[in-house]
Amino acid sequence: MKSRSILIVDDEILTLTNLKKTLEKDLYEVHLADTGEKALELFAALRPSIILLDLMLPGISGIEVLRRVKEKDAETIVIMMTAYEIVEKAVEAMKLGAYDYLLKPFKINELKNIVRRGAETLSLRIRVQEHLKTQMGRYYFGKIVAESRKMKDVILMAEKIAASDKTTVLLQGESGTGKEMLAKAIHYHSPRAEKNLVDINCAAIPENLMESELFGYEAGAFTDARGRKIGLLEYADEGTIFFDEIGDLALSLQAKLLRVLEEQSFTRLGGNKPVHVDIRIIAASNKDLARASEKGEFRPDLFYRLNVVPIQIPPLRSRREDIIPLALHLMADLNLDLKRSFKGFDREAAELLQAYSWPGNVRELRNVLERVMSLNQMELITKNLLPLELREMPHVPEQDIAILDLRGNHYPSLKDMERRYIEKVLESVEGNRTRAAKLLEIHPASLFRKLKSWKLE
Numbered sequence: 001m002k003s004r005s006i007l008i009v010d011d012e013i014l015t016l017t018n019l020k021k022t023l024e025k026d027l028y029e030v031h032l033a034d035t036g037e038k039a040l041e042l043f044a045a046l047r048p049s050i051i052l053l054d055l056m057l058p059g060i061s062g063i064e065v066l067r068r069v070k071e072k073d074a075e076t077i078v079i080m081m082t083a084y085e086i087v088e089k090a091v092e093a094m095k096l097g098a099y100d101y102l103l104k105p106f107k108i109n110e111l112k113n114i115v116r117r118g119a120e121t122l123s124l125r126i127r128v129q130e131h132l133k134t135q136m137g138r139y140y141f142g143k144i145v146a147e148s149r150k151m152k153d154v155i156l157m158a159e160k161i162a163a164s165d166k167t168t169v170l171l172q173g174e175s176g177t178g179k180e181m182l183a184k185a186i187h188y189h190s191p192r193a194e195k196n197l198v199d200i201n202c203a204a205i206p207e208n209l210m211e212s213e214l215f216g217y218e219a220g221a222f223t224d225a226r227g228r229k230i231g232l233l234e235y236a237d238e239g240t241i242f243f244d245e246i247g248d249l250a251l252s253l254q255a256k257l258l259r260v261l262e263e264q265s266f267t268r269l270g271g272n273k274p275v276h277v278d279i280r281i282i283a284a285s286n287k288d289l290a291r292a293s294e295k296g297e298f299r300p301d302l303f304y305r306l307n308v309v310p311i312q313i314p315p316l317r318s319r320r321e322d323i324i325p326l327a328l329h330l331m332a333d334l335n336l337d338l339k340r341s342f343k344g345f346d347r348e349a350a351e352l353l354q355a356y357s358w359p360g361n362v363r364e365l366r367n368v369l370e371r372v373m374s375l376n377q378m379e380l381i382t383k384n385l386l387p388l389e390l391r392e393m394p395h396v397p398e399q400d401i402a403i404l405d406l407r408g409n410h411y412p413s414l415k416d417m418e419r420r421y422i423e424k425v426l427e428s429v430e431g432n433r434t435r436a437a438k439l440l441e442i443h444p445a446s447l448f449r450k451l452k453s454w455k456l457e
Helices: 013-024 036-046 062-072 084-095 108-138 149-162 179-188 207-215 251-263 289-294 300-306 320-338 347-355 361-375 414-428 433-440 444-453
Strands: 002-009 029-033 048-054 077-083 100-104 169-172 197-201 240-244 265-267 274-276 280-285 309-312
Touching (some): 013 108, 036 062, 048 062, 048 108, 062 084, 077 108, 149 309, 207 251, 289 300, 320 347, 414 433, 414 444
Parallel strands (some): 077 100, 169 309
Antiparallel strands (some): 265 274
């Protein structure tokens, strides 16, 4: 489709000639047809972006031309031209998908304005489609690296649920595991892909602002409310709203969100009329919401309403076969961003990457790679280029942790195994308790208490 190509269809030769001269002055590429049959031939051959179409044509009528054009390409802007006495036909044309209509005789400025608006509308549609293609390219399931069985099962579940229209999804997993990317992939592969995806980080918006951000407000609702504001829930109508870190949402707002889920409506602050919305909810949390609801930290009724399709995203340390493929994938992206030409890792570096626990998961892995690649220009990342915390990880042989002789009667207790392992970690870092606590992923005070209980402080 040519963005500035116009087809004018009218059985009056003088009208065709005058309109062609007028629109060519505005740098449009203009084509002419004096019958419906010729109009359809030119449309098939040229695919113009805009059609000026007279209702009264010999042979195939303007209404029939409109119907056939819309069957072929619903995005084509069709502007009907009609005399006042048959304006009801123009109304029928609008129902069939016409963009607008002009009443003959019309003024040149009126024609130019309506054509300009039509071209702008088409340009916006094209940008929306390009944005959708870009987002689908960024957030498609095939881009999510999954060599492990655990992650393949996650993607399979997400692909299945994406096809549904309204089903609520709850994504749970540690920070940095990719919950946001999976949520966006679900949206952009759902029937709502062309509608808005609204992303709300519940941990980032202060409690006193969250309510007005979600529900909007009417003029005068509070001191600074000088006009109406559309809330994020309303903005997401017919689309998807993603509540990231929903475990941090205030309990008072959890009750109001529950009502939105159940009734698909809400009232703006200061308003008295319900606003009806059609939205899909995807929520994510790095907290165990089931346990939080048992402790009274999260509403159980909201948890059950969100937990329609739960998807648990495993941490990197439990799917180590994904680490190197994922690192190579991230490396390719960073090569483009940083204008580098890294090709991979040497054996020692790859072993260190796989052995590390990655408490920050994918986000931490990307940060490590970006740091190394920003500071160096090589083909391979070697062990010596990796950060100190990776290179100085304690490597404790399994037989030094505990010997489990299942053929006999020697079964060391978990407490004994824990003590022996901590002793080995401390030995590997030359007694540095702060460093040992970091490697063990526990608070230094917790480590001190354990050492004190074992009289090793």
